[in-house]
Amino acid sequence: MNAPILAVRGLVKHFGGLIATDSVDLDVLPGQIHALIGPNGAGKTTLIAQLAGELRPNGGSIALDGRTIDALPAAARVARGLARTFQITCLLPDCSVRDNVAIAVQIRQGHSFRFLRNAHRDEGLRGEAETRLAAAGLAGRADEIVANLSHGERKQLELVVALATRPRILLLDEPMAGLGHAESQQMIKTLRALKKDVAMLLVEHDMEAVFQLADRISVLVYGRVIASGTADEIRRDPEVRKAYLGDGDEAC
């Protein structure tokens, strides 16, 4: 078996008396999409925030490519190849689509914010930004201001921006949320094409998308992983059916 890109061991997070993350173990392997599912309030977003370095765990450890990242702040984790998408702060609404991507490329290259305003004048940055936008079907929107994009276009752009940091693993927090059927299918196609290069931890309520995409699924209930396995194993697991999927494989 390949060594995991991301290995989580015994992670614990308390909010006062509430255990939001209860001794979680999780491995994400190279070339795989690992879905994290569970009912509302199960602790999925809290777990992602700890992996990204935005929230400090009360215990346990997180390793990226075999090296612990527990002491690293969020920006240093990005530099090591861990990126997350679909954060509200992800995009600059008053900048063009192209500049949002060019700025992410500049950050990857280690530029400080002082120099970011020249992003739109740099040919190399523009070229990489345009190639990435074309791959996501957004070439025609490069000059548009982000505030004018549709919800689906923003979701696609957030993915392009995260990819511009050249991550080895992406943490995706509900990429299908608010997308129509055609947009969801486009997102599924995009994520499937990406996974050979970028492993993913996918938090998603859309079970159709999860079962189409995931190589492995872990089920979180009250902060605890109650099952982990392939889509078929998870579908058949009696504890999962009782706690989450119900009798008809439907999401809660």
Ligand SMILES: Nc1ncnc2c1ncn2[C@@H]1O[C@H](COP(=O)(O)OP(=O)(O)OP(=O)(O)O)[C@@H](O)[C@H]1O
């Ligand atoms: N900052 C916080 N302070 C106190 N409690 C919190 C905080 N953040 C989350 N919680 C609680 O921790 C638990 C897990 O919340 P979390 O948002 O991680 O769940 P989730 O699985 O992502 O839910 P959803 O699917 O609805 O997004 C919930 O009971 C929530 O109320």
